[in-house]
Amino acid sequence: MFAALATLRRTLFTRLMAGIGGLLALGLTTMQTILGAMPSDSLPAITPGESVDSGRWRVAVLAASVTRDKRPDGYRGRSGTKSLVVELDLLNQTSETSNVVSRILAVDPPIAGIEAQPTFYLMRDHSILGALHPGLPERVKVVWAIPEETVPPTTLRLTITGETFKPRDNLLAAPGWFNPKVIGAVSLPLRAEASGDGA
Incomplete structure (x- = not known):
């Protein structure tokens, strides 16, 4: 039972880290898009x-x-x-x-x-x-x-x-x-x- 809980904990942790990484990548891409779309007058x-x-x-x-x-x-x-x-x-x-x-x-x-x-x-x-x-x-x-x-x-x-x-x-x-x-x-x-x- 303890082995099953440890496996479940590792699986949840891995998925949580992957989700956080995905959110960070999405945030970075969004920021780059916003900066790229800035009005050229602000250059x-x-x-x-x-x-x-x-x-x-x-x-x-x-x-x-x-x-x-x-x-x-x-x-x-x-x-x-x-x-x-x-x-x-x-x-x-x-x-x-x-x-x-x-x-x-x-x-x-x-x-x-x-x-x-x-x-x-x-x-x-x-x-x-x-x-x-x-x-x-x-x-x-x-x-x-x-x-x-x-x-x-x-x-x-x-x-x-x-x-x-x-x-x-x-x-x-x-x-x-x-x-x-x-x-x-x-x-x-x-x-x-x-x-x-x-x-």
Whole structure:
């Protein structure tokens, strides 16, 4: 009888601990969801030109414009579109060459008709950015196509996404950059560039 009671006690204790663990996990997930859904107006404000540590990258947003000029590599873009151009300084802070740059910036709120993914250009040679080597700062232009008829705002607001390095992830126990989240927002005047030789 005592053995049966001991077994019952262990079973109840195990179930109680599993239930508490489940409630803690649910609470953590709920908190992350709430934080992720916070209004973007509550984000830390970043000054144009301010260098921001976003984990994998160090980024400084410098200027923004709308232009009908050719892109840095000479491409004129699709017919019926113009270019939203953001200039920034970018530094790969990791120990490996990386091309994972498309998640760094987002236009917030989005401009009507803006393309989903921008193209990144290296300004030192006007080529499309393939990858950035560690520790070498680069001046970069980020270009989105927007419809010709779209009237952009006078002030552009961009959010910056950061990531966290984990030496061992939970799935494969491998190192990597995880947990992307918006870490701040920068607002800057959106100027209209006169027609010239490039974006």
